[in-house]
Amino acid sequence: MSNRSETLFAEANEHLVGGVNSAVRAFRAVGGTPVFIQRGEGAWVEDVDGKRYVDYVLSYGPLAIGHAHPAVVAAIAETAASGTSFGAPTEKETALAQLVKSLMPSIERIRMVNSGTEACMSAVRLARGYTGRDRVIKFRGNYHGHVDALLVEAGSGVLTLGIPGSPGVPAAVTETTLTAPFNDLDGVAALFAEYSNDIAAVLVEPVAGNMNCVPARQDFLEGLRKLCDEHGALLVFDEVMSGFRASLGGAQAHYNVMPDLTCLGKVIGGGLPVGALGGRAEIMDYLAPTGPVYQAGTLSGNPLAMASGIATLTELAKPGVHAAAAAWTERLLAGLKARADAAGVPLLTHQAGTMFGVFFTDAPSIERFEQVEQCNAERFVKFFHGMLAEGVYLAPSAFEAGFVSTAHDEAALAHTLDAAERVFASLTV
Ligand SMILES: Cc1ncc(COP(=O)(O)O)c(C=O)c1O
Protein backbone atom coordinates (compact mmCIF):
# COMPACT_ATOMS: atom_id res chain seq x y z
CA MET A 1 0.00 0.00 0.00
CA SER A 2 1.23 3.39 -0.98
CA ASN A 3 2.18 5.61 1.97
CA ARG A 4 1.57 8.81 0.08
CA SER A 5 -1.94 7.64 -0.84
CA GLU A 6 -2.70 7.20 2.86
CA THR A 7 -1.44 10.69 3.67
CA LEU A 8 -3.30 12.27 0.76
CA PHE A 9 -6.50 10.38 1.57
CA ALA A 10 -6.39 11.55 5.20
CA GLU A 11 -6.04 15.12 3.97
CA ALA A 12 -8.75 14.68 1.32
CA ASN A 13 -11.16 13.44 3.97
CA GLU A 14 -10.98 16.80 5.72
CA HIS A 15 -12.18 18.61 2.63
CA LEU A 16 -14.07 16.20 0.38
CA VAL A 17 -16.97 14.05 1.50
CA GLY A 18 -15.47 10.64 2.27
CA GLY A 19 -12.30 11.86 0.57
CA VAL A 20 -13.77 11.27 -2.88
CA ASN A 21 -15.91 12.91 -5.53
CA SER A 22 -17.82 9.80 -6.50
CA ALA A 23 -18.98 7.28 -3.92
CA VAL A 24 -17.70 4.25 -5.84
CA ARG A 25 -14.09 5.39 -5.52
CA ALA A 26 -13.96 4.87 -1.75
CA PHE A 27 -12.71 1.41 -0.79
CA ARG A 28 -15.70 0.86 1.53
CA ALA A 29 -16.53 -2.66 0.30
CA VAL A 30 -12.95 -3.92 0.23
CA GLY A 31 -11.34 -1.95 3.06
CA GLY A 32 -8.09 0.00 2.91
CA THR A 33 -7.20 3.29 1.29
CA PRO A 34 -7.98 4.32 -2.30
CA VAL A 35 -4.86 4.56 -4.45
CA PHE A 36 -4.10 8.11 -5.59
CA ILE A 37 -3.17 8.11 -9.27
CA GLN A 38 -0.70 10.61 -10.67
CA ARG A 39 -0.56 9.59 -14.32
CA GLY A 40 -1.74 7.13 -16.90
CA GLU A 41 -0.30 5.91 -20.20
CA GLY A 42 -1.90 3.33 -22.45
CA ALA A 43 -3.02 0.35 -20.37
CA TRP A 44 -1.12 1.47 -17.27
CA VAL A 45 -1.64 3.89 -14.40
CA GLU A 46 0.99 5.02 -11.89
CA ASP A 47 0.22 5.92 -8.29
CA VAL A 48 1.72 8.77 -6.28
CA ASP A 49 4.54 6.50 -5.07
CA GLY A 50 5.50 5.53 -8.60
CA LYS A 51 3.98 2.02 -8.45
CA ARG A 52 2.52 0.92 -11.79
CA TYR A 53 -0.68 -1.03 -12.38
CA VAL A 54 -2.36 -2.57 -15.43
CA ASP A 55 -5.65 -0.67 -15.41
CA TYR A 56 -8.99 -2.48 -15.83
CA VAL A 57 -11.04 0.43 -14.48
CA LEU A 58 -10.16 2.91 -17.23
CA SER A 59 -12.09 5.66 -15.45
CA TYR A 60 -15.05 3.24 -15.21
CA GLY A 61 -15.16 2.71 -18.94
CA PRO A 62 -14.49 5.87 -20.98
CA LEU A 63 -10.86 5.20 -21.95
CA ALA A 64 -11.52 2.75 -24.79
CA ILE A 65 -8.19 3.56 -26.44
CA GLY A 66 -6.21 3.82 -23.20
CA HIS A 67 -4.79 6.64 -21.11
CA ALA A 68 -3.35 9.76 -22.74
CA HIS A 69 -3.70 8.48 -26.30
CA PRO A 70 -1.63 10.87 -28.47
CA ALA A 71 -4.58 11.56 -30.81
CA VAL A 72 -6.83 12.51 -27.90
CA VAL A 73 -4.20 14.64 -26.17
CA ALA A 74 -3.46 16.49 -29.42
CA ALA A 75 -7.16 17.05 -30.20
CA ILE A 76 -7.83 18.49 -26.75
CA ALA A 77 -4.74 20.73 -26.78
CA GLU A 78 -5.43 22.01 -30.27
CA THR A 79 -9.06 22.75 -29.46
CA ALA A 80 -8.28 24.42 -26.13
CA ALA A 81 -5.94 26.86 -27.87
CA SER A 82 -8.97 28.32 -29.68
CA GLY A 83 -11.19 28.67 -26.62
CA THR A 84 -12.91 26.23 -24.32
CA SER A 85 -16.62 27.04 -24.52
CA PHE A 86 -18.87 29.41 -26.40
CA GLY A 87 -22.52 28.72 -25.65
CA ALA A 88 -23.02 28.78 -29.42
CA PRO A 89 -22.96 25.98 -31.97
CA THR A 90 -19.62 24.63 -33.20
CA GLU A 91 -18.82 22.24 -36.07
CA LYS A 92 -17.46 19.58 -33.74
CA GLU A 93 -20.91 18.87 -32.26
CA THR A 94 -22.23 17.86 -35.67
CA ALA A 95 -19.07 15.89 -36.42
CA LEU A 96 -19.39 13.78 -33.26
CA ALA A 97 -23.12 13.29 -33.88
CA GLN A 98 -22.38 12.04 -37.41
CA LEU A 99 -19.73 9.68 -36.12
CA VAL A 100 -22.08 8.23 -33.49
CA LYS A 101 -24.87 7.84 -36.05
CA SER A 102 -22.54 5.99 -38.42
CA LEU A 103 -21.83 3.46 -35.67
CA MET A 104 -25.21 3.11 -33.96
CA PRO A 105 -27.95 1.98 -36.29
CA SER A 106 -30.97 3.15 -34.28
CA ILE A 107 -29.90 6.77 -33.83
CA GLU A 108 -31.28 9.44 -36.18
CA ARG A 109 -30.96 12.52 -33.97
CA ILE A 110 -28.77 13.30 -30.96
CA ARG A 111 -28.69 15.71 -28.01
CA MET A 112 -25.32 16.05 -26.28
CA VAL A 113 -25.26 16.41 -22.50
CA ASN A 114 -22.50 16.26 -19.86
CA SER A 115 -22.87 12.87 -18.19
CA GLY A 116 -24.60 9.52 -18.37
CA THR A 117 -26.84 10.62 -15.53
CA GLU A 118 -28.07 13.58 -17.54
CA ALA A 119 -28.69 11.36 -20.56
CA CYS A 120 -30.86 8.98 -18.53
CA MET A 121 -32.67 11.81 -16.75
CA SER A 122 -33.54 13.42 -20.06
CA ALA A 123 -34.54 10.07 -21.59
CA VAL A 124 -37.13 9.55 -18.86
CA ARG A 125 -38.52 13.07 -19.25
CA LEU A 126 -38.67 12.75 -23.04
CA ALA A 127 -40.32 9.33 -22.90
CA ARG A 128 -42.93 10.63 -20.49
CA GLY A 129 -43.52 13.80 -22.51
CA TYR A 130 -43.73 11.96 -25.82
CA THR A 131 -46.07 9.20 -24.66
CA GLY A 132 -48.08 11.28 -22.21
CA ARG A 133 -47.61 8.49 -19.66
CA ASP A 134 -45.93 8.50 -16.26
CA ARG A 135 -44.60 5.07 -15.35
CA VAL A 136 -41.21 3.63 -16.25
CA ILE A 137 -39.88 0.11 -15.77
CA LYS A 138 -36.28 -0.49 -14.69
CA PHE A 139 -34.45 -3.63 -13.65
CA ARG A 140 -33.08 -4.73 -10.31
CA GLY A 141 -29.31 -4.20 -10.23
CA ASN A 142 -29.28 -1.89 -13.29
CA TYR A 143 -27.87 1.60 -12.67
CA HIS A 144 -28.80 4.68 -14.68
CA GLY A 145 -26.84 7.33 -12.84
CA HIS A 146 -28.04 9.23 -9.80
CA VAL A 147 -31.38 10.24 -11.28
CA ASP A 148 -33.97 10.53 -8.47
CA ALA A 149 -36.64 8.48 -10.19
CA LEU A 150 -34.16 5.74 -11.10
CA LEU A 151 -32.45 5.29 -7.71
CA VAL A 152 -34.62 2.30 -7.04
CA GLU A 153 -33.03 -1.12 -6.53
CA ALA A 154 -30.04 0.35 -8.34
CA GLY A 155 -26.65 -1.21 -8.98
CA SER A 156 -23.11 0.23 -8.77
CA GLY A 157 -22.28 2.19 -5.60
CA VAL A 158 -25.87 1.99 -4.38
CA LEU A 159 -25.41 -1.77 -4.28
CA THR A 160 -21.78 -1.73 -3.12
CA LEU A 161 -22.58 0.55 -0.19
CA GLY A 162 -25.81 -1.29 0.65
CA ILE A 163 -28.07 1.75 0.24
CA PRO A 164 -31.61 0.45 -0.36
CA GLY A 165 -32.92 3.53 -2.15
CA SER A 166 -31.72 6.96 -1.19
CA PRO A 167 -32.88 9.34 1.49
CA GLY A 168 -33.72 12.63 -0.17
CA VAL A 169 -35.73 10.99 -2.92
CA PRO A 170 -39.41 11.56 -2.06
CA ALA A 171 -41.68 8.53 -2.37
CA ALA A 172 -43.80 10.52 -4.80
CA VAL A 173 -40.85 10.66 -7.19
CA THR A 174 -40.33 6.89 -7.28
CA GLU A 175 -44.01 5.95 -7.14
CA THR A 176 -44.08 5.80 -10.93
CA THR A 177 -40.91 3.67 -11.13
CA LEU A 178 -41.66 -0.03 -11.48
CA THR A 179 -38.94 -2.64 -11.08
CA ALA A 180 -38.62 -6.13 -12.49
CA PRO A 181 -35.90 -8.79 -12.29
CA PHE A 182 -33.22 -8.51 -15.02
CA ASN A 183 -33.40 -11.19 -17.71
CA ASP A 184 -36.93 -12.18 -16.65
CA LEU A 185 -39.47 -11.40 -19.33
CA ASP A 186 -42.40 -12.77 -17.34
CA GLY A 187 -41.85 -10.12 -14.67
CA VAL A 188 -42.06 -7.37 -17.29
CA ALA A 189 -45.10 -8.92 -18.96
CA ALA A 190 -46.86 -8.95 -15.58
CA LEU A 191 -46.18 -5.22 -15.10
CA PHE A 192 -47.49 -4.46 -18.60
CA ALA A 193 -50.59 -6.51 -17.85
CA GLU A 194 -51.24 -4.44 -14.74
CA TYR A 195 -50.26 -0.95 -15.97
CA SER A 196 -50.58 -1.36 -19.74
CA ASN A 197 -51.72 2.13 -20.70
CA ASP A 198 -49.51 4.03 -18.31
CA ILE A 199 -46.02 2.74 -19.09
CA ALA A 200 -43.95 5.37 -20.90
CA ALA A 201 -40.72 3.42 -21.19
CA VAL A 202 -38.69 0.38 -20.30
CA LEU A 203 -35.09 1.30 -19.43
CA VAL A 204 -32.52 -1.43 -19.59
CA GLU A 205 -28.75 -1.86 -19.56
CA PRO A 206 -28.53 -4.38 -22.44
CA VAL A 207 -25.27 -5.52 -20.94
CA ALA A 208 -25.65 -4.93 -17.23
CA GLY A 209 -22.38 -3.45 -16.00
CA ASN A 210 -23.31 -2.26 -12.54
CA MET A 211 -23.97 -5.66 -10.98
CA ASN A 212 -20.66 -7.07 -12.17
CA CYS A 213 -21.06 -7.81 -15.91
CA VAL A 214 -24.18 -9.68 -16.96
CA PRO A 215 -25.18 -9.63 -20.62
CA ALA A 216 -28.92 -9.71 -21.29
CA ARG A 217 -30.28 -12.85 -22.86
CA GLN A 218 -31.08 -12.42 -26.57
CA ASP A 219 -34.69 -13.49 -26.05
CA PHE A 220 -35.03 -11.06 -23.13
CA LEU A 221 -34.18 -8.02 -25.26
CA GLU A 222 -36.26 -9.27 -28.18
CA GLY A 223 -39.15 -9.82 -25.78
CA LEU A 224 -38.81 -6.29 -24.37
CA ARG A 225 -38.92 -4.88 -27.89
CA LYS A 226 -42.10 -6.83 -28.59
CA LEU A 227 -43.81 -5.89 -25.32
CA CYS A 228 -42.99 -2.19 -25.83
CA ASP A 229 -44.41 -2.30 -29.36
CA GLU A 230 -47.57 -4.06 -28.24
CA HIS A 231 -48.21 -1.56 -25.45
CA GLY A 232 -47.03 1.69 -27.07
CA ALA A 233 -44.10 2.14 -24.67
CA LEU A 234 -40.61 3.28 -25.64
CA LEU A 235 -37.68 0.91 -25.33
CA VAL A 236 -34.67 2.78 -23.94
CA PHE A 237 -31.24 1.16 -24.01
CA ASP A 238 -28.87 2.62 -21.46
CA GLU A 239 -25.66 2.14 -23.41
CA VAL A 240 -23.65 4.55 -21.25
CA MET A 241 -21.37 1.62 -20.50
CA SER A 242 -22.02 -0.86 -23.33
CA GLY A 243 -21.87 1.78 -26.08
CA PHE A 244 -18.81 1.27 -28.34
CA ARG A 245 -17.81 -1.62 -26.04
CA ALA A 246 -20.27 -4.54 -26.30
CA SER A 247 -19.48 -4.09 -29.99
CA LEU A 248 -18.37 -1.06 -31.97
CA GLY A 249 -22.05 -0.29 -32.53
CA GLY A 250 -22.91 -1.03 -28.91
CA ALA A 251 -25.19 -3.72 -27.56
CA GLN A 252 -27.90 -2.82 -30.07
CA ALA A 253 -25.65 -3.84 -32.96
CA HIS A 254 -24.46 -6.95 -31.14
CA TYR A 255 -27.99 -8.18 -30.38
CA ASN A 256 -29.57 -6.60 -33.46
CA VAL A 257 -32.39 -5.24 -31.30
CA MET A 258 -33.18 -1.59 -31.98
CA PRO A 259 -34.25 0.67 -29.10
CA ASP A 260 -36.33 3.81 -29.58
CA LEU A 261 -33.90 5.84 -27.48
CA THR A 262 -30.26 5.26 -26.50
CA CYS A 263 -28.43 6.81 -23.57
CA LEU A 264 -24.71 7.29 -24.09
CA GLY A 265 -21.80 8.45 -21.93
CA LYS A 266 -18.29 7.34 -21.02
CA VAL A 267 -16.56 6.31 -24.33
CA ILE A 268 -18.38 9.02 -26.32
CA GLY A 269 -16.30 11.60 -24.42
CA GLY A 270 -13.04 9.65 -24.42
CA GLY A 271 -12.35 10.70 -20.82
CA LEU A 272 -13.92 14.15 -20.85
CA PRO A 273 -17.41 14.78 -19.44
CA VAL A 274 -19.94 13.90 -22.16
CA GLY A 275 -23.23 12.10 -22.32
CA ALA A 276 -25.77 11.92 -25.11
CA LEU A 277 -29.32 10.95 -25.80
CA GLY A 278 -30.14 9.67 -29.27
CA GLY A 279 -32.92 7.92 -31.09
CA ARG A 280 -35.65 8.10 -33.67
CA ALA A 281 -36.04 11.61 -35.08
CA GLU A 282 -39.78 11.66 -34.48
CA ILE A 283 -39.21 11.14 -30.75
CA MET A 284 -36.05 13.22 -30.36
CA ASP A 285 -37.69 16.19 -32.07
CA TYR A 286 -40.07 16.31 -29.14
CA LEU A 287 -37.20 17.96 -27.22
CA ALA A 288 -36.90 21.75 -27.06
CA PRO A 289 -36.44 23.80 -29.20
CA THR A 290 -38.36 21.74 -31.79
CA GLY A 291 -40.66 20.18 -29.21
CA PRO A 292 -42.15 20.98 -25.83
CA VAL A 293 -39.98 18.78 -23.53
CA TYR A 294 -37.40 21.08 -21.98
CA GLN A 295 -33.71 20.23 -22.02
CA ALA A 296 -30.64 22.50 -21.99
CA GLY A 297 -27.05 22.81 -20.71
CA THR A 298 -24.43 25.57 -20.40
CA LEU A 299 -21.54 23.26 -21.32
CA SER A 300 -23.43 20.70 -23.44
CA GLY A 301 -21.53 19.91 -26.64
CA ASN A 302 -18.39 21.45 -25.12
CA PRO A 303 -15.64 21.77 -27.75
CA LEU A 304 -12.94 20.00 -25.70
CA ALA A 305 -15.27 17.12 -24.90
CA MET A 306 -16.38 16.85 -28.54
CA ALA A 307 -12.75 16.84 -29.72
CA SER A 308 -11.86 14.09 -27.26
CA GLY A 309 -14.90 12.02 -28.28
CA ILE A 310 -14.21 12.45 -32.00
CA ALA A 311 -10.55 11.42 -31.60
CA THR A 312 -11.51 8.40 -29.50
CA LEU A 313 -14.27 7.11 -31.77
CA THR A 314 -12.23 7.77 -34.91
CA GLU A 315 -9.40 5.61 -33.56
CA LEU A 316 -11.76 2.92 -32.27
CA ALA A 317 -13.66 2.73 -35.57
CA LYS A 318 -10.56 1.96 -37.65
CA PRO A 319 -10.87 -1.50 -39.21
CA GLY A 320 -10.06 -4.29 -36.78
CA VAL A 321 -9.25 -2.05 -33.81
CA HIS A 322 -12.28 -2.82 -31.63
CA ALA A 323 -12.19 -6.49 -32.65
CA ALA A 324 -8.55 -6.77 -31.58
CA ALA A 325 -9.34 -5.36 -28.13
CA ALA A 326 -12.28 -7.76 -27.81
CA ALA A 327 -10.00 -10.67 -28.82
CA TRP A 328 -7.48 -9.53 -26.19
CA THR A 329 -10.30 -9.52 -23.61
CA GLU A 330 -11.14 -13.10 -24.57
CA ARG A 331 -7.52 -14.16 -24.03
CA LEU A 332 -7.46 -12.40 -20.67
CA LEU A 333 -10.55 -14.28 -19.48
CA ALA A 334 -9.34 -17.64 -20.82
CA GLY A 335 -6.02 -17.05 -19.06
CA LEU A 336 -7.68 -16.12 -15.77
CA LYS A 337 -9.99 -19.12 -15.97
CA ALA A 338 -7.10 -21.53 -16.65
CA ARG A 339 -5.13 -20.19 -13.71
CA ALA A 340 -8.14 -20.29 -11.39
CA ASP A 341 -8.82 -23.89 -12.44
CA ALA A 342 -5.20 -24.84 -11.78
CA ALA A 343 -5.45 -23.35 -8.28
CA GLY A 344 -8.80 -25.05 -7.62
CA VAL A 345 -10.67 -21.71 -7.40
CA PRO A 346 -14.18 -21.88 -8.91
CA LEU A 347 -14.47 -18.97 -11.33
CA LEU A 348 -17.03 -17.92 -13.94
CA THR A 349 -16.28 -15.24 -16.52
CA HIS A 350 -18.48 -13.07 -18.75
CA GLN A 351 -17.45 -11.04 -21.77
CA ALA A 352 -19.26 -8.49 -23.89
CA GLY A 353 -16.71 -7.10 -26.35
CA THR A 354 -14.30 -5.06 -24.22
CA MET A 355 -16.36 -5.33 -21.02
CA PHE A 356 -15.92 -8.29 -18.70
CA GLY A 357 -16.88 -9.77 -15.37
CA VAL A 358 -15.34 -12.41 -13.11
CA PHE A 359 -17.46 -14.24 -10.53
CA PHE A 360 -16.22 -16.32 -7.63
CA THR A 361 -18.86 -19.02 -7.88
CA ASP A 362 -19.29 -22.62 -8.88
CA ALA A 363 -22.68 -21.82 -10.45
CA PRO A 364 -22.74 -22.91 -14.11
CA SER A 365 -24.23 -19.58 -15.25
CA ILE A 366 -25.25 -16.17 -13.93
CA GLU A 367 -28.14 -14.26 -15.46
CA ARG A 368 -29.87 -12.69 -12.48
CA PHE A 369 -28.99 -10.10 -9.90
CA GLU A 370 -29.73 -12.52 -7.03
CA GLN A 371 -27.13 -14.92 -8.42
CA VAL A 372 -24.51 -12.16 -8.46
CA GLU A 373 -25.25 -11.45 -4.80
CA GLN A 374 -24.62 -15.10 -3.94
CA CYS A 375 -21.02 -15.07 -5.20
CA ASN A 376 -18.15 -15.35 -2.70
CA ALA A 377 -17.67 -11.73 -1.57
CA GLU A 378 -14.87 -12.53 0.86
CA ARG A 379 -12.87 -14.20 -1.88
CA PHE A 380 -13.34 -11.18 -4.14
CA VAL A 381 -11.91 -8.88 -1.45
CA LYS A 382 -8.80 -11.10 -1.09
CA PHE A 383 -8.44 -11.30 -4.87
CA PHE A 384 -8.83 -7.54 -5.25
CA HIS A 385 -6.15 -6.70 -2.67
CA GLY A 386 -3.85 -9.44 -3.95
CA MET A 387 -4.06 -8.11 -7.49
CA LEU A 388 -3.62 -4.51 -6.33
CA ALA A 389 -0.42 -5.47 -4.49
CA GLU A 390 0.75 -7.24 -7.67
CA GLY A 391 0.16 -4.12 -9.78
CA VAL A 392 -3.24 -4.87 -11.31
CA TYR A 393 -5.92 -2.25 -10.79
CA LEU A 394 -9.50 -3.55 -10.60
CA ALA A 395 -12.64 -1.74 -9.40
CA PRO A 396 -12.98 -1.98 -5.60
CA SER A 397 -16.31 -3.79 -5.77
CA ALA A 398 -17.57 -7.17 -6.98
CA PHE A 399 -20.52 -5.30 -8.52
CA GLU A 400 -18.53 -3.38 -11.12
CA ALA A 401 -17.64 -4.51 -14.64
CA GLY A 402 -14.03 -4.59 -15.86
CA PHE A 403 -12.84 -2.76 -18.98
CA VAL A 404 -10.14 -3.32 -21.60
CA SER A 405 -8.67 -0.75 -24.00
CA THR A 406 -6.97 -1.00 -27.38
CA ALA A 407 -3.70 -0.26 -25.54
CA HIS A 408 -3.78 -3.51 -23.54
CA ASP A 409 -0.93 -5.50 -25.09
CA GLU A 410 1.14 -8.66 -24.58
CA ALA A 411 3.11 -7.13 -21.71
CA ALA A 412 -0.09 -6.14 -19.89
CA LEU A 413 -1.54 -9.61 -20.45
CA ALA A 414 1.56 -11.41 -19.17
CA HIS A 415 1.77 -9.11 -16.13
CA THR A 416 -1.91 -9.69 -15.29
CA LEU A 417 -1.86 -13.47 -15.71
CA ASP A 418 1.38 -13.93 -13.75
CA ALA A 419 -0.14 -11.87 -10.96
CA ALA A 420 -3.40 -13.82 -11.06
CA GLU A 421 -1.55 -17.14 -10.88
CA ARG A 422 0.13 -16.10 -7.62
CA VAL A 423 -3.02 -14.52 -6.17
CA PHE A 424 -5.32 -17.48 -6.97
CA ALA A 425 -2.77 -19.82 -5.35
CA SER A 426 -2.78 -17.67 -2.22
CA LEU A 427 -6.58 -17.57 -1.77
CA THR A 428 -7.49 -19.38 1.42
CA VAL A 429 -11.16 -18.34 1.64
C1 LIG B 1 -25.23 2.09 -17.43
C2 LIG B 1 -24.95 3.43 -16.81
N1 LIG B 1 -25.85 4.41 -16.95
C3 LIG B 1 -25.64 5.63 -16.43
C4 LIG B 1 -24.50 5.93 -15.74
C5 LIG B 1 -24.29 7.30 -15.20
O1 LIG B 1 -23.27 7.96 -15.87
P1 LIG B 1 -22.45 9.14 -15.17
O2 LIG B 1 -21.66 8.54 -14.06
O3 LIG B 1 -21.60 9.68 -16.29
O4 LIG B 1 -23.43 10.14 -14.70
C6 LIG B 1 -23.52 4.92 -15.58
C7 LIG B 1 -22.26 5.15 -14.87
O5 LIG B 1 -22.09 5.85 -13.99
C8 LIG B 1 -23.76 3.65 -16.13
O6 LIG B 1 -22.88 2.66 -16.00
Ligand SMILES: NCC(=O)CCC(=O)O
Ligand atom coordinates in the same frame (compact mmCIF):
# COMPACT_ATOMS: atom_id res chain seq x y z
N1 LIG C 1 -20.36 1.43 -12.31
C1 LIG C 1 -20.00 2.68 -11.78
C2 LIG C 1 -19.94 3.65 -12.83
O1 LIG C 1 -20.12 3.30 -13.96
C3 LIG C 1 -19.67 5.06 -12.56
C4 LIG C 1 -18.59 5.31 -11.64
C5 LIG C 1 -18.95 6.42 -10.73
O2 LIG C 1 -20.13 6.62 -10.45
O3 LIG C 1 -18.01 7.08 -10.26
